[in-house]
Amino acid sequence: MAKIGVFICHCGENIGAKVDCTKLAAAMGEHPGVAVSVEYKYFCSDPGQESVKRAIRDNNLTGVVVAACSPRMHEATFRKACAEAGLNPYLCEIANIREQCSWVHTDNDQATEKAMDITRSMVEKVKRNNKLQPIEVPVTRRALVIGGGIAGIQAALDIANAGQDVVLVEREPSLGGHMAQLSETFPTLDCSQCIMTPRMVEAAQHPKIRLLTYAEIESVDGYIGNFSVRVRMKSRYVDINKCTGCGDCITKCPAKKISSEFDCGLGKRTAIYTPFAQSVPNIPVIDHANCIYFKNGKCKICSKTCQCDAIDFDMQDTFEDIEVGAIVVATGFQVQNNTMYGEYGYGKYPDVINGLQFERLASASGPTAGKILRPSDGVEPQTVVFIQCAGSRDPSKGVRYCSKICCMYTAKHAMLYAHKVHGGKTHIFYMDIRAAGKGYDEFSRRAIEEDEAAYLRGRVSKVWEENGKLMVRGVDTLLGRPVEIAADMVVLATAIIAQPDAKEFAKTIGIGYDEYGFYNEAHLKLRPVESSTAGVFLAGACQSPKDIPDSVAQASATASKVLALFSKDMLEREPVVATNNEATCAGCWGCVLACPYNAIEQKDILDRSGRIIKRVASVNPGLCQGCGTCVTFCRSNSLDLAGFTERQIFAEVMGL
């Protein structure tokens, strides 16, 4: 005999002002099977929860319905309270009479009627609820960090320094990411390489970190605590165990005129190469598309030069399956291609460059060894125009959002230029100067006041070439007049965009992304480093445009989340999993395909002599996430979901 307790919460005025809770309590008290029906101002409060517990004990309740806010809010709270009173937590259900009733209706009488329907429906469901026990699953104490930029390196080091194993996967031949390309960093002007490269080395040499460069994630299966990841090791054509990194092959390679990705096309590299001199690991790769041997079948000079016999032209991609318990996604960003602004002449005039290219010019490791020289003729520019928001905050051609770092790096560029080219003139077209951050506003003021950066508030309409000069026509909106500047070089503060394959990759690992391809956090304010998939965390600019301090802070935050996950031996999982009725299963195996978690397997039912009688589907409760997709697909209704069984749902519908 069911003895259900109904607890109706006013939620202050939230429910109480629209729903007549007294009437609702009285009506529910009349409903068959209901032993207790009471109302209270705040059931989620301590005295509220105590009264629920007392009612369970005093009346030997067999089920509880809390008519209150969304189960997303307090289902866990009340289930815990029930467990404390000795009632199986899965015998407690929430009737949502706030979000689905009081908040969305204006008429009190009708809202009360609807609240009765909702609550009655849950009473009917809970009568058919079963006691469920949580499923315990072991945790693999190894983390996967995807992306070897500053965020990935920081996360890997923090996790490894706490004593846990880390696999750090980077798809480029070297660690470093975008930070390795930068010259000096705002707001302190310390050299990016000087602070970055020691961290790269530390990560590579750490006994707890396994570094896989030139490797990509092929697939991710499993769930929190138990992911199974397949990594593709792209063929370097150089044996990483034999190579000593002497660099002789690079010196001798005859294919020398390949545009360097690391130098953003401003420098050249060979076909066998390391992206930059301080690469980690210091092992070259052969660029298959540009290698003379792969193109013509003749050359192999690198192989002849190598004294360690490390070159292997027959090398193939290999795959490795890695078991991990948590994943940190730190896949970074790209800069937008500015050719969509035909009026700025990017791609047409060689001296119109983007901010990242300017970084390479200013960097001591760059193609000009740190001298600011024009790409067209190698002459030192005397006047440089910077155009901010070249792509950002431009819904018509670029992206709607602010790329966050451009105001600061443009101020930095103006400073670096002033320090390197004495007497040079800088003009910066800007929309707003956004310099929020520790030491940031002081930094941009310094660019204006000490390094004489001339800020012009306004947009540029056109850049064209005239008498060897780049003519920049814009407007100074503060003076209210058009401006024309004859410049030697123009630098565009290009928008940060998501990696071009960000959306595809999100589907591979099963996380959400926004319209631009930046990865979605579980909650913008309260869970900013967690993805919506349990056990997958986000660090750095793959989530949104970020500067170095923010990326590093977020990376350390993900490390703390990973370590918290690794602090337990076993994880408790909700027992809301599917089961299959093998007697009625038709064996069509549509569910096997439909299951997004690969949790359903094919199972043979054998007779005593081992002959197959029937083949059916079988759900692995460790893998099942309880989404119910298989249940909706199954034509013979053989699959059912614990906690949401057909009988429960049917009773719920009929209770309405």
Next chain:
Amino acid sequence: MSIEEQYRTRAKELLSGGAVKMVIGYGKGSNAKRRRPIFISSADEVDRLVLDDACITNLSGYLVSEGLLSDEKRVAVFLRPEGIRAINILAAESQLDAEQIVIFGFDVAGNEIKALKGINVEEFSDVIDSIKEGAPEAAEEELFEKIEKMSPQERFSFWQEEFAKCIKCYACRQACPMCYCRRCIVDSNQPQWVNTSSHTLGNFEWNIVRAFHLSGRCVECGNCDRACPVNIPLRLINHRMAEEVLGAFDHFAGTSKTQEPVLASFKKDDSETFIL
């Protein structure tokens, strides 16, 4: 030699050589216009096989009779192109092993019988592709258009009238080669989702559930339509569902024996018009 004779000869060879254990074909019916399925396991009986323009029933459903294929021996079956598509679906849904099926393919154009070349289901892919491209018969087309032109209210009352006739005999289910579940959802009574009594609501529930279960699977063989004792034009519902999945997912049922079921699979470029 007529196709009927050729197929009788082939059936005889296969049975006497032991290449197949049974031939499922058509035999004489109760009158000149009717053919009934016959199951021949002896070479002496092949003369009972008939092949003419009255052979319209899709015989593929008999292949999934319990135990028929479990000895892994081969079975031959007379099939029109729709039946061949049904073999692909049954194979894709793991109900049979396509290797076990020897196909006697044929098609009817007017009163002409045409033999379709091939034995294994893979050999008929050209035939299947040509149906995908082809248009339905003129008379059918007219009826489809008539229904399409109705307003939703008119269409609803059209079906209400049709379904009012349903006596829940489940002849459609028995005739359909795709209805192979050992326990149909209507036979499940814990809970009883579909009303068993033949009133309008229960009839609607049954026929709509069946249409959904056949979407992306129905080959439009017409078995259900012909089996219905109260002449509900069931093929119209199934045709509409077939058009929906073709338009939305470019899915044509039964093109290959490894085709993934449209409702259980997805492609990354599927249109997401239903997601707001």
